[in-house]
Amino acid sequence: MAVILDGKELARKIRQNLREEVDALKRRGILPKLAVILVGDDNASKIYVKNKSKACEEIGIDFEEYVLKEDIQMDELKNLINSLNEKKDIQGILLQCPLPPHLDVNEALKTIDPKKDVDGFNPLNVGKLSLGQDTFVSCTPYGIVKILEEYNIPIQGKHVVILGRSNIVGKPLIQCMLQKNATVTVCHSKTENIKEFTRQADILIVAIGKAKFVTMDMVKQGATVIDVGINRSEDGKLCGDVDFENVQKTASYITPVPGGVGPMTIAMLMSNIVKAAKN
Ligand code: NAP
Numbered sequence: 269m270a271v272i273l274d275g276k277e278l279a280r281k282i283r284q285n286l287r288e289e290v291d292a293l294k295r296r297g298i299l300p301k302l303a304v305i306l307v308g309d310d311n312a313s314k315i316y317v318k319n320k321s322k323a324c325e326e327i328g329i330d331f332e333e334y335v336l337k338e339d340i341q342m343d344e345l346k347n348l349i350n351s352l353n354e355k356k357d358i359q360g361i362l363l364q365c366p367l368p369p370h371l372d373v374n375e376a377l378k379t380i381d382p383k384k385d386v387d388g389f390n391p392l393n394v395g396k397l398s399l400g401q402d403t404f405v406s407c408t409p410y411g412i413v414k415i416l417e418e419y420n421i422p423i424q425g426k427h428v429v430i431l432g433r434s435n436i437v438g439k440p441l442i443q444c445m446l447q448k449n450a451t452v453t454v455c456h457s458k459t460e461n462i463k464e465f466t467r468q469a470d471i472l473i474v475a476i477g478k479a480k481f482v483t484m485d486m487v488k489q490g491a492t493v494i495d496v497g498i499n500r501s502e503d504g505k506l507c508g509d510v511d512f513e514n515v516q517k518t519a520s521y522i523t524p525v526p527g528g529v530g531p532m533t534i535a536m537l538m539s540n541i542v543k544a545a546k547n
Pocket of ligand 1: 408431432433434435436437438455456457458459462475476477478496497498499529530531533
């Protein structure tokens, strides 16, 4: 049976360390503050924002929420971002995605000051990551690296297979894994014979948003399996992109859903805010 990679516990430890760092910053007169912009009324987005606000509160980071109407125009959104860029007391800016379809998400992310871009989505920071320069690494890939490090799972020289090529998970993960000297394969919805690739993986990272897509026969004996997916199964329960019950019999290490990658994503956001405040 696989060892369960406990992202919840690791995230708790990281938040505890960050709280001490925030206390130290406060003693120097620096009060870290995050501004979150939420456009519209999407329920899932509201829950994500609430979880981020709770984590900020726990660590001692100030939190300001800007809720904009669904039909806001692009120039109004950019004006708000620009005004937050100017504010000296705000070190981190986060634009909760997805945005309503009439808004240009790339244009909006480009407007965020790269020094306050704690999600790591500004194209400048994306470019820096691919050049191996110091930057804000987007939170989910960053959290995955931390989990692998915590459990001393070797990455160098290993074959990492990533399912999914989204801008927020799959693509930045490629860079993170290359920097750790892995050999990286990326699969997506047009990949043929996907099982041929997944079965080669020493580390299989799955971020596609398809409940229990990865089955036991797709995983090499002894592999490490990282499940990023958040889905509802037919019985309404939260589940990942991996058939956890069966794959844990084949894998050496596996992340659960919930309690794996999810809590780490928020912990690494907090870490990026503290980094921004230190800068
Ligand atoms: P996304 O933007 O929808 O991208 C999905 C990716 O999966 C795309 O690259 C797509 O390929 C690929 N894909 C879809 N079906 C596939 C299939 N049958 N075989 C192979 N590849 C397939 O998703 P995302 O934002 O990266 O999120 C992925 C999942 O992770 C979702 O469940 C999301 O809720 C979850 N998530 C969790 C966290 C966390 O903190 N735990 C953070 C972010 C996301 P194409 O490019 O060809 O379309």
